Amino acid sequence: xxxxxxxxxxxxxxxxxxxxxxxxxxxxxxxxxxxxxxxxxxxxxxxxxxxxxxxxxxxxxxxxxxxxxxxxxxxxxxxxxxxxxxxxxxxxxxxxxxxxxxxxxxxxxxxxxxxxxxxxxxxxxxxxxxxxxxxxxxxxxxxxxxxxxxxxxxxxxxxxxxxxxxxxxxxxxxxxxxxxxxxxxxxxxxxxxxxxxxxxxxxxxxxxxxxxxxxxxxxxxxxxxxxxxxxxxxxxxxxxxxxxxxxxxxxxxxxxxxxxxxxxxxxxxxxxxxxxxxxxxxxxxxxxxxxxxxxxxxxxxxxxxxxxxxxxxxxxxxxxxxxxxxxxxxxxxxxxxxxxxxxxxxxxxxxxxxxxxxxxxxxxxxxxxxxxxxxxxxxxxxxxxxxxxxxxxxxxxxxxxxxxxxxxxxxxxxxxxxxxxxxxxxxxxxxxxxxx
Numbered sequence: 001x002x003x004x005x006x007x008x009x010x011x012x013x014x015x016x017x018x019x020x021x022x023x024x025x026x027x028x029x030x031x032x033x034x035x036x037x038x039x040x041x042x043x044x045x046x047x048x049x050x051x052x053x054x055x056x057x058x059x060x061x062x063x064x065x066x067x068x069x070x071x072x073x074x075x076x077x078x079x080x081x082x083x084x085x086x087x088x089x090x091x092x093x094x095x096x097x098x099x100x101x102x103x104x105x106x107x108x109x110x111x112x113x114x115x116x117x118x119x120x121x122x123x124x125x126x127x128x129x130x131x132x133x134x135x136x137x138x139x140x141x142x143x144x145x146x147x148x149x150x151x152x153x154x155x156x157x158x159x160x161x162x163x164x165x166x167x168x169x170x171x172x173x174x175x176x177x178x179x180x181x182x183x184x185x186x187x188x189x190x191x192x193x194x195x196x197x198x199x200x201x202x203x204x205x206x207x208x209x210x211x212x213x214x215x216x217x218x219x220x221x222x223x224x225x226x227x228x229x230x231x232x233x234x235x236x237x238x239x240x241x242x243x244x245x246x247x248x249x250x251x252x253x254x255x256x257x258x259x260x261x262x263x264x265x266x267x268x269x270x271x272x273x274x275x276x277x278x279x280x281x282x283x284x285x286x287x288x289x290x291x292x293x294x295x296x297x298x299x300x301x302x303x304x305x306x307x308x309x310x311x312x313x314x315x316x317x318x319x320x321x322x323x324x325x326x327x328x329x330x331x332x333x334x335x336x337x338x339x340x341x342x343x344x345x346x347x348x349x350x351x352x353x354x355x356x357x358x359x360x361x362x363x364x365x366x367x368x369x370x371x372x373x374x375x376x377x378x379x380x381x382x383x384x385x386x387x388x389x390x391x392x393x394x395x396x397x398x399x400x401x402x403x404x405x406x407x408x409x410x411x412x413x414x415x416x417x418x419x420x421x422x423x424x425x426x427x428x429x430x431x432x433x434x435x436x
Contacts, residue, residue, distance in 0.1 A: 001247070001250055002248070003249075004028060004029045005026045005251070005253060006022060006026060006027070006028040006252065006254070007028070007029055007254045007255070008022075008028060008254075008257070009231050009256045009258055009263070010031075010039060010256070010258045010411070011030055011032035011034075011037040011039065011215075011227075012037075012038065012257055012421065013038075013039070013215065013218070013408070013418055013421040014409075014411060014422070014425040015255065015425065016037060016038075016215060016219060017218065017423075017424075017426050018030075018255050018407075018429045019224070019425075020221050020426070020429075021425070021426045021429030021433075022432065022433070023221065023222055023223065025433045026432065026433060026436060029224050029225075030224060030225040030226070031226050031231065032225065032228075032229060033230035034227065037227075038212050038214075038215030038216070039215075040054075040056070040377060041053070041211055041212075041214065041418055042211070042212045042215055043213075044375070046292075047371050048326070049290075049292040049325065049326055049330075049332055049370075050209065050326075051290035051332065051334070051373050052210050052212075052318065052334065054286065054316075054334050054375075055302055057200070057204070058203055058204040058205065058211075058214070058418060059199060060204060060419050064423075065419050065422050065423045065426070068422070069204075069214065069419070069422065070204070072214065072218060072221075073204075073217060076206050076207050076208060076209070076213060077204045077207060078206075079202060079203075080204070080301070081201070082200055082201050082203065083299055083320075084300065084304070086152065086303065086306065087360045088104075088151060088152065088305075088307055089104055089108055089151075091103045091104070092303070095304065096178055097151075098144060098148050098152070098178070098179075098188075099184055099188045100188045100193055101188050101189040102188060102189055102190060109189055110147075111146065111147030111151070112147035112148045115145025115147030115149070116144055116147065117182065118145055119145035119146075120145075123142065134169045134171070135165065135167065135168065135169060136157065136165045136168040136169065136170045137149075137168075138166075139170035140153045140154065140157075140165075140177075143179050144179075151306070152304075155307065155308065156305075159305075159312075160284075160338055161340070161381065161383070162338050163284065163385075167386075168384055168385060169384045169386065169388075172414070176198075176199060176415070205321040207324060208322065208325075209325075210325050214418075226243075226245070229243050229244055231244075231266055232266070233267075235267075235268055235269050238250075239252065239254075239402075252403065254402075254403065255404075255406075255428055255432075256399075256404060256405070257406075257407060257408040257411040257425075258410060259379045259410040259411070260278075260410065260411055261278055261281045261413070262379075265278065270398075271398075273394070277390070277394055277395055280387035280388070281387070281388060281391060281413060282340075282382070282387070282388075283378075283380065283383055284338050284381040284382075284383065285338070285376070285378055285380055286337065286338050286339075287338075287344055287374060287376050287377075288336050288337075288375045288376070289312075289334070289349075289353055289373075289374055290333070290334050290372065291335070291369050291371065291372045291373075292327070292331070292369070292371035292372070293368045294329070294364075294370065295329050295330060296319075296331040296333070298362065299320060300320065301317060301320050302315065302317070303315050303316070305356070305360075309356070310359075311337055311352040311353060311356060312356065314335070315333060315335040315336070315362065316333060316335075318334055319333075327370075333357075335353050335357070337349055338381070340383075346374060350372070354366050354369070381415060382410070382413050388413070392413060405428045405431075405432075407424040409421055
């Protein structure tokens, strides 16, 4: 039986970062069920096109992590100013919607302004002050008012989450949903575009190789990794993991980065209470259609689609991140469709996507499509609800008792971005080194 100090499950960015920091400091083993590193922060090649799993962009805010990432990429990166938009009412409006109402029809614009002002007054009036509300719908209505919710917030989030917005909680919103002031609303309705709003006004992206480049750079820095090695089951009492193609592994500490729900299901001695709490965790699945096309005449990075007539909620032009991930005089796109608890009809959905892209003018003709590839993100967005709030503290306390760190977007069961996953991997490794 193999014996190690720290077992790391999953070679996505969190697992790779943890292994990188543990290198030379303690004995570890990183296992990955696939034959390559990166997980969902990876890229696939097809006939000269490089396709990512959706739009994976580097939003860097932590100076320490930023320095590490840029050093790993060795100048193979570009700093890009965001150019994103919303398509609704047959017009394109700059993102964020709530800051840029000027392109909307007069009636819709008026509803958005008056609704926001009414909601703002309600929050300032002592007798009408809104109590702390957990569900997303009420949270959004209390901040943005009827109009903005009617024309964007509610329909868009319905398409994204595919889950009742009256059950979805709002504790994920703070970093991702910017809230304007009245002056911002008025200026955005009648003046120029409001830029640099939100957590991602700029981002980094590799010049060549797609987002896989970052995972590969980390991979070069570590020595102990086994591919095609899936965690089959684990016993926390004996601290023994059964791993495909390896067998039994005895460990002292464990870092988990795969989906929390799936990890708990692999624990063969988990108490019934933990199993039952785990059953309440939910997630939304996203299907991503990647296409290579003739050159698209647009400099935009991605577009949001809140209206029901479009089956997809977002479409991005990935070749606008880097011209080196496509052929000369071609473009590439990723188009996202979300579902909750059921598969989609791939062929019909593809036809609907192409029809939608042509209707809004992004794609001229279906004949312009050169290549395509579907990628499925099984656990794309974890559902924030009351069950999650109840389950996570108890599950994490149980894992901590058994010296297990469950980290990253899916290990920690949260909505986050790549930089945070890398930061958590490094900080977790530092904690293990400190407490050896």
